[in-house]
Amino acid sequence: MSQRKPNRPSSLLRTVKKYSVSAFVICSFSAYAVHERLLATDAAAANQAPAVAVTRQVAAAAPVTAKPMRIAAPKNAPAQMLPPAPPAATTSGSYKDGEYTGAIADAYYGNVQVKAVIHGGQIADVSFLSFPNHRRTSVRINNYAMPYLTSEAIQVQSANVNVISGATLTSEAFAQSLQSALESAKS
Amino acid sequence: MKSTRILMGMPITVEILDSDDESLVESVFAYFTHIDETFSTYKDTSEISAINAGRIALNSASAEMRAVFAMAEQTRQETDGYFNIWRGDRYDPAGIVKGLAIANAAEIVRRAGCANFYVDAGGDIEAAGRNAEGQPWRVGIRNPFDIRQIVKVLSISDCGLATSGTYIRGQHVYNPYMPGQPITDIVSLTVIGPNVYEADRFATAAFAMGRYGIMFIEQLADFEGYMIDANGQATPTSGFGRYVIS
Numbered sequence: 001m002s003q004r005k006p007n008r009p010s011s012l013l014r015t016v017k018k019y020s021v022s023a024f025v026i027c028s029f030s031a032y033a034v035h036e037r038l039l040a041t042d043a044a045a046a047n048q049a050p051a052v053a054v055t056r057q058v059a060a061a062a063p064v065t066a067k068p069m070r071i072a073a074p075k076n077a078p079a080q081m082l083p084p085a086p087p088a089a090t091t092s093g094s095y096k097d098g099e100y101t102g103a104i105a106d107a108y109y110g111n112v113q114v115k116a117v118i119h120g121g122q123i124a125d126v127s128f129l130s131f132p133n134h135r136r137t138s139v140r141i142n143n144y145a146m147p148y149l150t151s152e153a154i155q156v157q158s159a160n161v162n163v164i165s166g167a168t169l170t171s172e173a174f175a176q177s178l179q180s181a182l183e184s185a186k187s
Numbered sequence: 188m189k190s191t192r193i194l195m196g197m198p199i200t201v202e203i204l205d206s207d208d209e210s211l212v213e214s215v216f217a218y219f220t221h222i223d224e225t226f227s228t229y230k231d232t233s234e235i236s237a238i239n240a241g242r243i244a245l246n247s248a249s250a251e252m253r254a255v256f257a258m259a260e261q262t263r264q265e266t267d268g269y270f271n272i273w274r275g276d277r278y279d280p281a282g283i284v285k286g287l288a289i290a291n292a293a294e295i296v297r298r299a300g301c302a303n304f305y306v307d308a309g310g311d312i313e314a315a316g317r318n319a320e321g322q323p324w325r326v327g328i329r330n331p332f333d334i335r336q337i338v339k340v341l342s343i344s345d346c347g348l349a350t351s352g353t354y355i356r357g358q359h360v361y362n363p364y365m366p367g368q369p370i371t372d373i374v375s376l377t378v379i380g381p382n383v384y385e386a387d388r389f390a391t392a393a394f395a396m397g398r399y400g401i402m403f404i405e406q407l408a409d410f411e412g413y414m415i416d417a418n419g420q421a422t423p424t425s426g427f428g429r430y431v432i433s
Contacts, residue, residue: 123191126198127335149401151422154338154415156330157433161340162318163200165377166310166329167352178193 095185102181197309204303266392286387347383351394
């Protein structure tokens with residue numbers, strides 16, 4: 001019994017030792033991983049010069065290879081070579097000025113309704129009055145921070161902008177609602 | 188002068204500050220119409236539909252078509268195969284064509300001597316010069332959870348901006364490594380690049396990469412990005428802040 005007593009501190013010591021060794025191993029490994037990562041980032045940064053070159057080549061190449069497409073450019077082509085005019089439904093000056101609300105159209109994920117603003121006989125703006133929103137109910141995914149990139153919660157901003165970027169605003173329902181808005185703009 | 192048309196199934200807007208030439212805008216819309224008639228997979232009469240139906244061999248396709256295929260192949264290689272216009276049974280080059288069409292449309296306007304304008308096709312934008320207030324163009328990033336709102340206001344000039352997302356068309360971005368698997372954890376990825384062609388093709392590819400996509404953009408020189416996930420958490424690239432107004 002009396003022999004066990006001194007054992008206790010030593011077992012505690014062993015436990016402490018065990019954990020510190022484990023901690024040391026983990027820390028070393030993490031440090032090594034971070035170090036490697038940084039090296040990789042540096043390498044990536046160093047490699048970016050050629051990457052830029054590639055990208056620039058593309059940028060330069062795109063217009064060249066795309067040159068045939070520019071046949072439609074006004075300087076290069078007489079008017080009769082231009083592709084046919086857009087469909088009559090959107091021909092300039094065919095609508096009366098004002099704001100026209102389209103019918104509610106059923107998209108498979110909910111209802112869509114758009115408003116078309118006609119100015120000078122042309123479509124000046126198309127905006128959404130209603131749109132389904134069940135994204136919040138989507139499957140929860142573990143939040144994890146990107147390495148070296150911080151994240152933030154999105155916040156609604158004031159809409160004082162020239163133009164808006166988002167995923168392409170097309171769907172059958174959008175087209176239907178817009179079509180009905182434009183029909184009423186004709187009459 | 189600002190004009191919107193519905194072409195290629197989406198609203199296309201051209202705003203030009205230094206010209207009132209209607210014919211310039213007409214030629215821009217005519218160009219988009221031509222692109223639609225050539226590359227639309229929804230039109231049986233398009234050249235791409237003829238290729239997919241086997242009526243035209245790829246090597247006898249138009250120079251325009253072959254150029255798009257070459258650009259798609261280059262992009263596939265630059266993105267580890269995440270960008271791929273091959274859908275298993277047919278080609279869908281929309282991921283290249285849209286950005287290219289906007290970039291070329293902007294070039295038409297530039298060649299007409301204009302320096303202050305933007306071309307917006309379905310939310311992908313080439314912005315040149317300044318807006319009516321003499322400031323860089325103010326561009327909003329749409330809230331993927333409520334498309335009537337914006338969640339970021341950016342200030343951009345002489346560059347391109349494209350957003351890939353899932354909230355309108357459903358799961359329209361295709362991950363070639365997981366066909367049939369929806370990309371659910373990322374709902375919106377906006378990319379700013381030297382022009383809209385570059386921004387669009389890398390936005391498309393990076394979106395297909397899921398969460399890694401923003402790191403891919405981070406590693407590209409001259410590109411910045413803003414990713415929004417399904418929980419409403421946004422992750423910008425490290426240099427994105429210089430474009431942010433609010």
